[in-house]
Each structure stands twice: as structure tokens, then as C-alpha cells.
Amino acid sequence: MPADPTAAAAAELRLTPRASGFLRRGQPWFFADDVQQGEIAPSRLVRVRDEDGRDLGLGITGAGRLALRACGAWPGDGVPDREAFFHARLARAIEARAGQLGPHDGVRLVHGEGDWLPGLVVDRYGPLLVLQATSAFVEQSLDAIVPFLVERLGATCVVARNDVAVRKHEGLAEEVRLLHGQRVAEVVVDEGGLRHVARPFTGHKTGFYLDQRPARALVRQLAKGKRVLDLFSYQGGFALSALVGGAVSALAVDQSEPALQQAIAGAQQNGLAGLTTHCGDVFDFLRAQRERNQQFDLILLDPPAFAKSRREVEGAERGYRDLNRQALRLLAPHGHLLTCTCSHHVTLPRFEEVVRQAAAGLPFHVLLRQRLGAGPDHPVPIAHPESEYLKVLLLQRQDGA
Numbered sequence: 001m002p003a004d005p006t007a008a009a010a011a012e013l014r015l016t017p018r019a020s021g022f023l024r025r026g027q028p029w030f031f032a033d034d035v036q037q038g039e040i041a042p043s044r045l046v047r048v049r050d051e052d053g054r055d056l057g058l059g060i061t062g063a064g065r066l067a068l069r070a071c072g073a074w075p076g077d078g079v080p081d082r083e084a085f086f087h088a089r090l091a092r093a094i095e096a097r098a099g100q101l102g103p104h105d106g107v108r109l110v111h112g113e114g115d116w117l118p119g120l121v122v123d124r125y126g127p128l129l130v131l132q133a134t135s136a137f138v139e140q141s142l143d144a145i146v147p148f149l150v151e152r153l154g155a156t157c158v159v160a161r162n163d164v165a166v167r168k169h170e171g172l173a174e175e176v177r178l179l180h181g182q183r184v185a186e187v188v189v190d191e192g193g194l195r196h197v198a199r200p201f202t203g204h205k206t207g208f209y210l211d212q213r214p215a216r217a218l219v220r221q222l223a224k225g226k227r228v229l230d231l232f233s234y235q236g237g238f239a240l241s242a243l244v245g246g247a248v249s250a251l252a253v254d255q256s257e258p259a260l261q262q263a264i265a266g267a268q269q270n271g272l273a274g275l276t277t278h279c280g281d282v283f284d285f286l287r288a289q290r291e292r293n294q295q296f297d298l299i300l301l302d303p304p305a306f307a308k309s310r311r312e313v314e315g316a317e318r319g320y321r322d323l324n325r326q327a328l329r330l331l332a333p334h335g336h337l338l339t340c341t342c343s344h345h346v347t348l349p350r351f352e353e354v355v356r357q358a359a360a361g362l363p364f365h366v367l368l369r370q371r372l373g374a375g376p377d378h379p380v381p382i383a384h385p386e387s388e389y390l391k392v393l394l395l396q397r398q399d400g401a
């Protein structure tokens, strides 16, 4: 549809020279004092220009502190209507995941800034879509987004998992709601023959940890013949991956009894033997374990985000250090520890420093074998490290001369 020329003329913002430079380098977030000229009407699609009027593509104005989020180049000079904008961006995101859209595949279809769709996340679990809208503009545009996705992907159910605290910055309520089709409580996601269960209404995040897929694949590859310990196991994504990879045993530890029950059900559904569970606090479990002298060949350590804000980073780092140290002590000779943080505020260099401190003074050396993160379906603009929240390190105990 052609753009409305009068709306286009009004919907234009000019950035300061400094902010223009940042945007050119790919940084997507701007505040009110980055805008040099133009009215910041909230929740609109706007044309962004530098101080001399040169084009910088499109942006979405925020209803909160984030005045503007960049959303990439766009042909011509004006502002497209919402449908044209979302349809083009969504089509591109879908195209980028071609080959991962089978009837039982789980994939992140839209990853906010990484897909030039700030404020929108969409996960696909086979015929089911779960989306998260964290900007008012996206929220107001669901009537353009949902029908397009339904039609393009043949989705039978679309759920909004909008129970995320960041929504309050844009004046949006936290809620979970069915947007299309019939309510589906559970859906099976196939990962190389291993069947996981995603729970769109009640599970963590959008119903499953799609972001740990690369780490699950690595666990599966390493697990043959190993005694495995899955700490903060939730529904046992790692433990099940280890068992399918040939682990002799997997002990899942979590404080949530329902999560452990789901892990047990998952093992049964997949015909996997060797899973045991322990319901309790991981810190207590690790302390008690030291007296028992039990060792593990492969330990997974995937705690919840300890730092929810910048202020909490120091305390969070203490927690991570303590956990990693205790976990390293439980490694058998040549054993592996896969350690994770999903705190946005704990950067990779800081996380590595924490792990370095955790390893200092142990009676063996520790090798850094691999760095991983969320998979390529979670694209990270290099200028926007905030979208790279998940950091995963594979460590190995070094023994012998």
C-alpha cells in the first residue's frame, strides 16, 4: 500500500550527530536527548534522519524512556503503513529460518532487534506460535502481525506470553492471552529424535528454552558413558539430552517438584532409562555433596538470572562464583562442566572472570574448551550486545602431566 504523504511528512525525527553515528554503526536504542529535531509522538513508525537530513531508515518511537528504536533501512523516503512494515520484516525473519519450520520443529522466529523488529519476540513450536510484545507500538499492531503469521505459517494457535516486567516501561499490563485458535496446553518439539514438551501458557519464558539448543546438542555429543549431574534442571532438557546421547545416569536437581515430575515424564515418553531426581536447593545440595565424595563426569549448571538489574550484578557474581567452584569440585578426572549465565548484565568477560576466580586454587587446572550461546535463530547485532543475554562455557578438568 502507498504511504500516506502527509503522515510521512510529520513522522520524521532527526538525530544529533553523535546519535546518528551510533545508529550508522548499528546501535538500535536512543533516548529523548538523542533527538535533535521532530516531535517524539509515542508508538509510531517514523523516518529517521541525521542532522543534515540524510536517511537513516525507519524507527519506532517508544512510550517510555526509550524514545526511539531503530528498525532498519526502508526503500523510498516516507513511512510505510504498519501492515507493509510488519509483513516485510516478518517475511524476512521467516525466510531466514527456512529449513527449521518442520511440523515438530521449535525455532525462534523473531528475535527483536536482531530481526529489525524491536519489541517483538515470536517462538514457533510446530503449529503453535508464542509471541511477546514489549513495545506499545508492537502491541497496537498485533492486528497486522497475527493474521499474517497465521496465514504464512498455518498456525493453529497463537499465544501472547506478555507476562514480562519490561512491559511496564511502555505502560503495558502483564498478561497471558490466546490471540488465535484453540488453547493448546502442551506441544511436542522434536530435537533430533528427542521429544521435548513446550508449555506455551505455563512453561518458563515462551514455554521452552529454545535458546539452549546448541548446548543441548553439545551435551548429547559429550554424554556417552558419562555420569551426569543437571543442576537447576527445570524439566530436564539437558538431562534428557545426555541420556539420549548415551549417559549411564543423569541426576536432575531442582527446587520445583512439578518441574522434576515433568522431567521424569519426559524420560518415560522418550523411553530413556537412568534418570533420578533430587528436589531441593542447589546450594544446599552442592554443600552436602562434598561430604559424600561423589563425582560426576559431566555437570550442567544453568541457574536462573541472578542479576535482574545492574545493581544486582555484584551479588549475582558472588552466587555464580560460589556455584561454579562447588560444581568444579565435583568433577571426576577429565570431567566437563557446562556453565551458563542468562543475566543480561553479566557480560561474557565478567562471566569468564567469575569462572576464573571459581577455578583458582583447586587441586587441578581447568581448560576453557568452548564458548556457546543461543543459536543462530537468536541473531545478535554486534552493536547491540544487550540481545546476547545467554553465555555458555564448556570447561574441562585437566589431569595428568
Ligand code: SAH
Residues within 6 Å of the ligand: 204, 209, 212, 231, 232, 233, 234, 235, 236, 237, 238, 253, 254, 255, 256, 259, 280, 281, 282, 283, 302, 303, 304
Ligand atoms: N536448565 C533448564 C533451565 C533452568 S531454569 C533447561 O535447560 O531447561 C532455572 C530452574 O532453576 C527453575 O526450574 C527453578 O525452579 C530452578 N531454581 C531456581 N533457584 C533454585 C535453587 N536455589 N535451587 C534449586 N533450583 C532452583
